Amino acid sequence: MSDSLPVVERMPVERPAGCPFDPPARLAELRSRAPVTPLRFGDGHQGWLVTGHAQARAVLADPGFSSRHELMHLLDPQIIEVPPAGPGQFIGMDAPEHTRYRRLLAGRFTVRRMRSLAERVQRLTAQYLDDMAARGPGVDLVDAYAFPIPAQMICELLGVPFSERAHFQHLGAVANQADVPMEDKLAAFQEMGGYIADLVERKRARPTDDLLSDIIGGDLDHEELVGVGSLLLGAGLDTVANMIGLSTFALLTHPDQRDALHADPERAVEELLRYLTIAHTGFRVALTDIDLDGITIGKGQTVAVSLQAANRDPARFASPDALDLTRQAAGHLAFSHGAHQCLGQQLARLEMKVALPALFERFPSLRLDVPPQEVPLRAGDDVYGVRHLPVAW
Amino acid sequence: MRVIIDEGRCVGGGRCAVAAPEVFDQRDSDGVVVLLRADPPAEYAEGVRNAVMLCPAAAIELREER
Numbered sequence: 049m050s051d052s053l054p055v056v057e058r059m060p061v062e063r064p065a066g067c068p069f070d071p072p073a074r075l076a077e078l079r080s081r082a083p084v085t086p087l088r089f090g091d092g093h094q095g096w097l098v099t100g101h102a103q104a105r106a107v108l109a110d111p112g113f114s115s116r117h118e119l120m121h122l123l124d125p126q127i128i129e130v131p132p133a134g135p136g137q138f139i140g141m142d143a144p145e146h147t148r149y150r151r152l153l154a155g156r157f158t159v160r161r162m163r164s165l166a167e168r169v170q171r172l173t174a175q176y177l178d179d180m181a182a183r184g185p186g187v188d189l190v191d192a193y194a195f196p197i198p199a200q201m202i203c204e205l206l207g208v209p210f211s212e213r214a215h216f217q218h219l220g221a222v223a224n225q226a227d228v229p230m231e232d233k234l235a236a237f238q239e240m241g242g243y244i245a246d247l248v249e250r251k252r253a254r255p256t257d258d259l260l261s262d263i264i265g266g267d268l269d270h271e272e273l274v275g276v277g278s279l280l281l282g283a284g285l286d287t288v289a290n291m292i293g294l295s296t297f298a299l300l301t302h303p304d305q306r307d308a309l310h311a312d313p314e315r316a317v318e319e320l321l322r323y324l325t326i327a328h329t330g331f332r333v334a335l336t337d338i339d340l341d342g343i344t345i346g347k348g349q350t351v352a353v354s355l356q357a358a359n360r361d362p363a364r365f366a367s368p369d370a371l372d373l374t375r376q377a378a379g380h381l382a383f384s385h386g387a388h389q390c391l392g393q394q395l396a397r398l399e400m401k402v403a404l405p406a407l408f409e410r411f412p413s414l415r416l417d418v419p420p421q422e423v424p425l426r427a428g429d430d431v432y433g434v435r436h437l438p439v440a441w
Numbered sequence: 442m443r444v445i446i447d448e449g450r451c452v453g454g455g456r457c458a459v460a461a462p463e464v465f466d467q468r469d470s471d472g473v474v475v476l477l478r479a480d481p482p483a484e485y486a487e488g489v490r491n492a493v494m495l496c497p498a499a500a501i502e503l504r505e506e507r
Contacts, residue, residue, distance in 0.1 A: 154453025154472030389497035
């Protein structure tokens with residue numbers, strides 16, 4: 049069957065004009081024809097593109113598909129060879145290496161622990177809303193609200209002094225930005241690593257009550273601690289911030305959804321996660337020949353799993369292109385699926401379900417301060433979002 | 442209704458503890474699932490089915506025997 053399918057020569061990235069929240073239309077065409085289709089990668093490798101929800105879920109759940117970085121072909125033609133994940137960079141590892149880190153950290157992000165942080169998120173949110181009110185009307189919502197709340201939360205959880213954010217706050221963004229040269233990205237990663245290495249030494253000398261101090265006493269060596277610390281800090285800085293920024297943009301352009309946000313924030317957040325799916329694509333490599341929907345994925349072939357296409361699959365979600373905060377969207381793949389599903393997902397949910405309703409309660413007349421088409425988007429970045437969101441009230 | 446968990450597969454995502462808190466909890470040390478009731482009453486069936494669907498690691502099995 050795979051012989052009959054034409055190879056997609058380039059991963060579709062073009063969004064429909066004037067639709068900042070929609071995936072490229074070509075992905076929907078591909079999904080309706082063949083939810084698993086051959087795809088050319090940046091180095092010429094012929095792998096696969098998965099656009100269907102059921103197929104994406106199957107790939108992500110199957111330990112026969114590896115997350116090891118060094119096995120992967122990527123879309124960027126500049127990257128011919130991918131180095132193995134460094135010590136502690138468990139997103140690029142499989143079991144049992146991955147499991148060792150995951151077990152060490154999952155206890156720090158349990159539902160119970162995250163619930164105990166709810167009051168702290170509420171207080172922080174109120175504080176940044178006060179600051180906004182004092183500065184505005186007329187602020188960049190990313191700078192005033194979407195970035196600092198999750199940034200301060202992850203700093204406090206890890207034990208990274210928020211007052212030192214000048215050393216790392218631009219690093220996450222630079223490292224994930226599309227138009228930044230590779231050497232600058234690597235430099236940003238190194239700078240972040242250097243900062244965390246220094247912090248680990250400081251915590252070793254003078255432990256505090258936080259995640260980093262706690263795991264320093266365990267069986268991870270220095271390099272692993274730096275890897276874990278960099279990974280968690282980077283993940284905490286550049287993800288929820290984008291969800292809060294882009295969600296606010298979506299809510300401002302879909303005012304009919306505002307009542308539903310307040311009526312059931314938990315349900316609303318799941319739908320925003322599904323609809324916006326800011327981490328667009330996940331990658332896996334077949335460790336053996338694997339049958340997927342009657343198609344053989346050959347050993348060594350890379351699979352690009354389009355999470356954004358899967359989350360708009362009409363076979364899974366009715367009217368998938370409509371933002372409907374009242375729908376039951378759980379089961380979306382915005383946090384991925386399988387053993388690598390986002391470690392911080394319960395923290396992310398907590399931050400969104402507090403910060404989004406609070407923003408519109410405090411500023412009921414919140415509006416965009418520029419025409420919607422002038423909002424700068426993070427097109428092509430590893431994580432999608434708005435670069436700035438000028439708002440007034 | 443009988444619930445079976447596989448601790449070895451669990452990755453501590455906590456989806457089950459949200460979907461059916463009367464049936465599932467998490468260990469504080471490593472986030473791994475704790476089964477509170479292996480044979481929960483029918484009123485929790487929907488929550489358990491959701492937990493099975495949401496579990497990222499396929500670590501929960503539901504046997505609806507009668």
